[in-house]
Amino acid sequence: xxxxxxxxxxxxxxxxxxxxxxxxxxxxxxxxNVRILRTMCSGRVDPAFILKAFQLGAxxxxxxxxxxxxCHYQEGNFKTIRRIPFLHRLIGGFGIDRRRLRLEWxxxxxxxxxxxxxxxxxxxxxxxxxxxxxVHAEMRRDVRRVKDLEEATH
Amino acid sequence: xxxxxxxxxxAASCGGCEIAVLDLQEKILDVANAFDIVLWPVAMDFKxxxxxxxxxKSIDLCLFNGSIRNSENEEIARLLRDKSRVLVAFGSCAMxxxxxxxxxxxxxxEILKFVFRDSPSTVTTNGGVMPQTxxxxxxxxxxxxxxxxxxxxxxxxxxxxxxxxGCPPVPGQxxxxxxxxxxxxxxxxxxxxxxxxxxxxxxxxxxxKQEKKLTRxxxxxxxxxxxxxxxxxxxxxxxxxATRDGCxxxxxxxxxxxxxxxxxxxxxxxxxxKMVSAISSVIDAHEPEEIEKILDQVVDxxxxxxxxxxxxxxxxxxxxx
Amino acid sequence: MRQIKIxxxxxxxxxxxxxxxxxxxxxxxKTYFQIPELRGFxxxxxxxxxxxxxxxxxRICGVCPEAHHMASVKACxxxxxxxxxxxxxxxxxxxxxxxxxxxxxxxxxALGGPDFIVGPDAPPAERNILGxxxxxxxxxxxxxxxxxxxxxxxxxxxxxxxxxxxxxxxxGISKGLTEEERSRIEEHxxxxxxxxxxxxxxxxxxxxxxxxxxxxxxxDAYSMKIxxxxxxxxxNRVNFYDGRVRVVDPHGQEVVKYAPHEYLDNVAEHVEPWTxxxxxxxxxxxxxxxxxxxxxxxxxATPLSRLNAADGMPTPLAQAEYEKMYxxxxxxxxxxxxxxxxARIIELLSASEMALELAKDxxxxxxxxxxxxTETPTEGFGIVEAPRGTLTHHYVTDxxxxxxxxxxxxGTTNNYAPISMSVQKAAKGMIRxxxxxxxxxxxxxxxxxxxxxxxxxxxxxxFTGRPSVxxxxxxxxxxxxxxxxxx
Numbered sequence: 001x002x003x004x005x006x007x008x009x010x011x012x013x014x015x016x017x018x019x020x021x022x023x024x025x026x027x028x029x030x031x032x033n034v035r036i037l038r039t040m041c042s043g044r045v046d047p048a049f050i051l052k053a054f055q056l057g058a059x060x061x062x063x064x065x066x067x068x069x070x071c072h073y074q075e076g077n078f079k080t081i082r083r084i085p086f087l088h089r090l091i092g093g094f095g096i097d098r099r100r101l102r103l104e105w106x107x108x109x110x111x112x113x114x115x116x117x118x119x120x121x122x123x124x125x126x127x128x129x130x131x132x133x134x135v136h137a138e139m140r141r142d143v144r145r146v147k148d149l150e151e152a153t154h
Numbered sequence: 155x156x157x158x159x160x161x162x163x164x165a166a167s168c169g170g171c172e173i174a175v176l177d178l179q180e181k182i183l184d185v186a187n188a189f190d191i192v193l194w195p196v197a198m199d200f201k202x203x204x205x206x207x208x209x210x211k212s213i214d215l216c217l218f219n220g221s222i223r224n225s226e227n228e229e230i231a232r233l234l235r236d237k238s239r240v241l242v243a244f245g246s247c248a249m250x251x252x253x254x255x256x257x258x259x260x261x262x263x264e265i266l267k268f269v270f271r272d273s274p275s276t277v278t279t280n281g282g283v284m285p286q287t288x289x290x291x292x293x294x295x296x297x298x299x300x301x302x303x304x305x306x307x308x309x310x311x312x313x314x315x316x317x318x319x320g321c322p323p324v325p326g327q328x329x330x331x332x333x334x335x336x337x338x339x340x341x342x343x344x345x346x347x348x349x350x351x352x353x354x355x356x357x358x359x360x361x362x363k364q365e366k367k368l369t370r371x372x373x374x375x376x377x378x379x380x381x382x383x384x385x386x387x388x389x390x391x392x393x394x395x396a397t398r399d400g401c402x403x404x405x406x407x408x409x410x411x412x413x414x415x416x417x418x419x420x421x422x423x424x425x426x427x428k429m430v431s432a433i434s435s436v437i438d439a440h441e442p443e444e445i446e447k448i449l450d451q452v453v454d455x456x457x458x459x460x461x462x463x464x465x466x467x468x469x470x471x472x473x474x475x
Numbered sequence: 476m477r478q479i480k481i482x483x484x485x486x487x488x489x490x491x492x493x494x495x496x497x498x499x500x501x502x503x504x505k506t507y508f509q510i511p512e513l514r515g516f517x518x519x520x521x522x523x524x525x526x527x528x529x530x531x532x533x534r535i536c537g538v539c540p541e542a543h544h545m546a547s548v549k550a551c552x553x554x555x556x557x558x559x560x561x562x563x564x565x566x567x568x569x570x571x572x573x574x575x576x577x578x579x580x581x582x583x584x585a586l587g588g589p590d591f592i593v594g595p596d597a598p599p600a601e602r603n604i605l606g607x608x609x610x611x612x613x614x615x616x617x618x619x620x621x622x623x624x625x626x627x628x629x630x631x632x633x634x635x636x637x638x639x640x641x642x643x644x645x646x647g648i649s650k651g652l653t654e655e656e657r658s659r660i661e662e663h664x665x666x667x668x669x670x671x672x673x674x675x676x677x678x679x680x681x682x683x684x685x686x687x688x689x690x691x692x693x694x695d696a697y698s699m700k701i702x703x704x705x706x707x708x709x710x711n712r713v714n715f716y717d718g719r720v721r722v723v724d725p726h727g728q729e730v731v732k733y734a735p736h737e738y739l740d741n742v743a744e745h746v747e748p749w750t751x752x753x754x755x756x757x758x759x760x761x762x763x764x765x766x767x768x769x770x771x772x773x774x775x776a777t778p779l780s781r782l783n784a785a786d787g788m789p790t791p792l793a794q795a796e797y798e799k800m801y802x803x804x805x806x807x808x809x810x811x812x813x814x815x816x817x818a819r820i821i822e823l824l825s826a827s828e829m830a831l832e833l834a835k836d837x838x839x840x841x842x843x844x845x846x847x848x849t850e851t852p853t854e855g856f857g858i859v860e861a862p863r864g865t866l867t868h869h870y871v872t873d874x875x876x877x878x879x880x881x882x883x884x885x886g887t888t889n890n891y892a893p894i895s896m897s898v899q900k901a902a903k904g905m906i907r908x909x910x911x912x913x914x915x916x917x918x919x920x921x922x923x924x925x926x927x928x929x930x931x932x933x934x935x936x937x938f939t940g941r942p943s944v945x946x947x948x949x950x951x952x953x954x955x956x957x958x959x960x961x962x
Contacts, residue, residue: 048427051468068440082434082445089449090426093259093456095473134304135470146228146311150303166514169488170537170638177637179624195485197585202482226490226511253534256519265515269753270746273517273882274739274869276753277762279746285513289749293496293504294478296749298511322537322638373876375526375555375645375848408635408642409649413530415639453877457523461531 005125007060008053009034009118012042014072015107016064022111030115031122034062041065042103043076047087050101054091055135060100060125062117067105077105097128158214160189161205162244163234164196165227166254166305167220171245172196174322175217178329188336189215193234202230205237213238215335217318221247221254221465222306226299235312242348246321248308250417251465253321255305256457258464258471262303303474305465316341318349321415321462324401347420350400354419355412359394359403363387366436371451374411385411386436391452393459396428415462424468426459476504479912487586487925488538489887493898495920500908506899508924510752510891517881525554525852525876526645532868533639535885540639541574541630542861542886543868545716548643549857550868553735554876555645555848562841563647568716569660569833570633570640571859575715575826576667577626578862579778579819583674584619587925590918591688591816592681611677622670625663629830632656647845657840664831668792671824675796678820683803692813693804696904697923699893700725700767700810702757702774705781706860707732712789713781715826715860721784722757724769727808731759735856738867742884745892754892755884765896773896776864776889777927778818783808790832793825812897815926822862852876861886863927890927897923 011017017038023030039045042065053061063084071077084103092098104117137152164172176182192213193200205213216238222228235241246252257265271282287300308314318331327349334341334348342348351358363384372389379385385392385406393414394406405412414425422428433452439445452458460467476499482492494507516535523531529547533540545567552559559567582588584607592607607615627637634640635650642649652660682688691697707721708714720741721732733741744753745762756762756772763771774780788794800817801807809818833839852875857868864886871880887894901923905916 046427047430048422048424048468051424051427055468078440079435081442082437082439082449083430085442085445086430086434086449086452086455089455090430090459091469093472094469096469133469134473135468138304138310138470146222146302146306147225147300166512168534168537168540170534170540173537173638176623177627179620195483195490196488198485201485223514224512253531254514256523256531257515259522260515260518265513265518268518269513269515273744274880275742275755275882275884276744276746279748283746283748285751286748291505291507291749293476294494296494296507296509298509298749298751301513321534325637373524373526374649377847378845379649404636405641410530410635410641410644413527453524453875454522454527458527 003126003130005033005059005122005130006057007034007062007122007125008058009036010042010045010049010061010063011036011038011106012044012065012072012077013038013040015066015070015105016042016114018108019064019106019110019114022109023114026111028111028115030118033122033125034118041071041073041076042080043071043073043078045080045083047083047090050087051091054096054100054131054133055139057136059128059131060102060121062102062104062121064104064106064114064117067107070107094133096131096133099124099128100131157188157190159192159212160185161193161213161216161234161238162191163193163216163218163220163230165218165220165231165248165308166223167245167247169196170322171219174245174320174325174328177325178332179325181329181332184336185332202233205233208237210236211239214240216241217244218242218308219245219248221251222302222308222311223254223257224299224301228302228311231308231311240315241308241312242316242318243308243314244318245323246319246415246417246462249317249319249466250463251305251307252462255307255460255462255465257305259456260472261474262301263474266301304471307466310465315344317347319347319398319415319417320350320401323349324404326402327400347398350398350416352420353399355394355397355399355401355403355406355416358399358401359384359406361385361406367438368433368436368448369438370448373453379409381409391433391458393425393429393461395432396422396425396459413458413461417463418466425463426455426467429455429459481917481921484921484924488536493920495902495906497906501906501910502908503899503902503906506895506902507749508895508898509750513751517883520881521878523878525551525855525870525872525878528868528870528878529643530639530641532883535883537638539574539578539861539863539886541571541634542859542866544634544640544643545571546857546859546861546866546868548645549717549735549859550855550870551645551857553855553857554852554870554872555855556850556853557646557846557848559647560841560843560846562651562838563844565833565836565839566633566648566652566844567643569830569839570630571716572826572830572833573626573629573664573667575862576671576823576830577623577630579823579826580619580622580626580670580674582862583816583820583823584615587816587819587922590922590925591813592677594688610681615677618670618673622667625666629660629663632660644845646848649845651842651844652840654840657834661831661834664827664834667827668824668831671820671827672792674820674823678817682817689803692811694904696901697812697897697926698810699775699812699897699900701771701893702730702760703780703783703808704774704776704865704889705784706858706865707785708789711786713785713787713822713825714789715822717859720858720865722774723784723808725767725808725810726769727783730757735858735867738856738858738869738884742867744884744888752888752891755889756892765892765899767896773892774889775893775927776860776886777815778822778862779809779812779815781860782818782821788821788825790825790828792828793821796821796824812923812926863887864889887927894924894927897927
């Protein structure tokens with residue numbers, strides 16, 4: 001079976017989620033691989049959510065927000081433009097290819113752009129392949145002994 | 155009436171938690187009088203066989219410090235879990251992996267290779283033979299435990315009733331916990347953190363906090379640090395925002411930044427994520443280039459944010475190189 | 476062959492196990508002292524900022540974190556090519572000497588001391604601090620707790636935390652001393668000197684006046700004729716914090732005196748595949764196996780070896796005791812392992828005297844406690860004497876001060892070969908053909924390693940006097956012949 005990327009998308013309510021809606025309403029085709037989670041602002045996206053997404057099996061994570069200057073809450077996306085590069089360093093340290101985490105600005109009227117981002121990112125993750133992390137095996141409940149767990153992981 | 159039984163054990167530990175218990179000073183006599191100590195390898199001569207011979211759940215309280223690094227640590231953790239009614243992850247290592255957890259940034263192979271082959275002072279034997287778990291000597295067979303690939307906290311191996319954070323837990327807090335237990339008052343629900351607060355180190359820290367607008371970070375040796383003002387405001391990376399209170403903010407009091415040894419505050423699942431969030435919030439820059447420059451000044455985020463909690467972080471360990 | 480296992484060894488810091496093999500005549504053929512733990516600091520510190528090392532390496536040992544804190548910061552100073560202001564250096568030394576006195580106290584009174592003070596043949600129930608108290612009086616227990624309390628208070632004042640200090644950083648120390656703090660510390664130091672003298676008296680009354688004990692100290696089963704190592708100052712006096720490493724051969728002749736950056740020319744580590752700890756030896760002499768003598772590279776780094784390697788103590792009261800010890804034991808160097816306990820309390824006194832001197836120094840409350848490094852970081856070496864042996868930290872960094880290589884030779888590691896040899900020697904001496912292997916006999920074997928041992932043990936906890944070992948005697952097929960349950 002060919003690899004189908006599992007991507008988690010955090011979309012801000014006011015701009016990018018609306019943009020995604022627009023893409024849908026406009027019948028613009030986009031890859032189905034992005035599972036969307038709506039937050040009120042991209043600044044609400046706690047870095048822990050992103051790490052959790054990878055922990056639970058996401059191959060890629062995309063965060064979408066309003067263009068700078070357009071944030072419904074004024075400053076929210078400014079925090080995001082600092083958090084994501086910072087997170088890149090963190091996940092890079094863990095051995096996760098930085099390209100698996102992406103930040104994009106998509107406004108409410110940019111249905112086309114939304115589709116473009118989704119399609120392009122899906123292909124990028126497809127070429128990177130599935131993300132296998134040591135923690136995936138650690139999450140297993142059915143294995144009791146460390147020896148068995150480590151043999152499964154490594 | 156028989157005294158309640160108490161066991162203290164150390165896994166991959168430094169002995170600091172034992173010292174912290176001793177730092178109860180004369181109050182240690184109250185502990186010795188109130189409990190019948192059935193295991194404490196550092197100070198008493200009970201052996202593993204004594205514990206194996208006990209009935210299940212016959213140890214009323216077990217304070218377990220140290221992380222799970224090898225097969226012996228795991229074996230004794232499981233043994234003590236079976237024999238203990240209440241098992242406490244005592245100290246940072248048992249609670250979240252501690253500093254030995256930093257080994258999750260490297261691998262067992264890399265460690266063994268350096269220690270037994272590549273270290274500049276090491277002379278290799280037989281072309282670089284590594285330690286063997288089982289050795290057949292001319293006289294007979296001897297063995298040592300197997301190192302596991304990944305360092306784990308206690309609750310990643312067995313169920314744990316309570317947690318006492320700190321590296322080590324400060325004696326005053328240890329006494330609070332012991333006193334509570336001795337008083338007979340009901341304990342909080344299992345899974346609770348004892349001997350600590352429910353806020354962050356910042357709440358305990360007496361430094362002045364004004365507005366944080368950071369355009370630059372400094373490493374502690376690079377500048378003279380103002381002893382009155384918030385360290386983060388001065389551009390010194392301080393783990394206070396992502397660390398549970400309870401220690402009295404000892405390190406900021408000593409003019410050094412917090413490094414997170416009291417572990418995760420309530421409702422935080424990852425100290426690294428929390429610090430990324432906190433620091434990003436106070437960086438005063440909007441241009442990508444400027445931001446990258448400032449972030450480069452936060453050296454070793456992995457080893458700093460996860461100094462004590464890597465084993466219990468969301469991602470737990472790096473990919474094996 | 477019959478195999479006796481002691482697992483784990485107890486009343487010491489760390490994990491260890493001993494296997495004793497006997498032939499059909501009941502004689503000890505061989506013993507193995509294995510170390511089952513390895514955490515990998517040298518490897519996982521690569522990639523860390525070097526200035527964090529004084530706070531990371533303390534976690535190697537929570538009993539002597541001060542030793543790592545100091546060795547580490549000295550290596551960091553050198554990495555950054557930065558001078559430390561005199562006030563900062565004195566503060567570090569004050570903390571260090573106070574720590575030394577406290578650490579030696581707990582070992583002597585609660586760990587190794589009881590074997591000695593109460594006697595190796597005493598019933599196990601008395602071979603602990605309680606027995607010590609019975610022998611010398613109740614005030615002793617209280618005094619030991621007081622000593623620990625006072626030393627910890629000083630350490631917290633200067634080091635920031637009682638366990639795992641934080642204040643040392645490259646170029647100085649993060650926190651200075653107020654006059655109020657200094658005055659309180661001076662008062663504590665006077666108390667420490669009194670306590671140090673009290674301890675000499677305890678040793679004299681209980682041990683030296685007892686001929687049987689003196690004979691035991693000088694007996695062959697506990698002798699170890701190997702090289703001695705210790706840090707000395709420019710006048711070849713014992714110094715715990717700074718100086719050069721001096722090594723003398725079993726006859727007392729100096730073979731080398733090296734500066735920290737020369738350690739790789741002088742010390743190497745031998746690997747055996749049955750243990751996770753390596754065996755340091757003198758490189759120029761060479762590894763000849765677990766053997767004694769001038770031609771063997773095996774050396775020890777203990778309080779006794781420090782006194783052997785030096786020409787004297789840096790403080791007057793301790794110097795008098797130093798001279799007395801060598802006169803009593805027949806001259807320098809002394810090779811009686813059990814005399815390490817004596818050397819230890821002489822160091823306790825010396826450290827207390829040094830601390831008092833520093834506490835009275837007006838410069839110690841000075842405001843200038845840090846120099847900001849300006850040079851590009853490269854490489855550094857820091858050596859101190861930990862209570863249990865010479866401690867070496869070696870760091871290499873990139874131009875940002877991020878570690879690329881870390882090499883450590885830790886106190887007790889120096890003594891791993893002699894400990895193994897002492898255990899075997901004691902076993903061979905104590906278990907002979909026809910000997911009934913009782914718990915008393917086994918305790919005399921444990922005494923051999925306890926003399927070296929760093930550990931702390933608890934002044935108030937080794938009460939219950941439970942015996943130390945459960946022994947199973949197995950024949951070659953693994954059937955149990957006899958069980959000694961000392962518990």
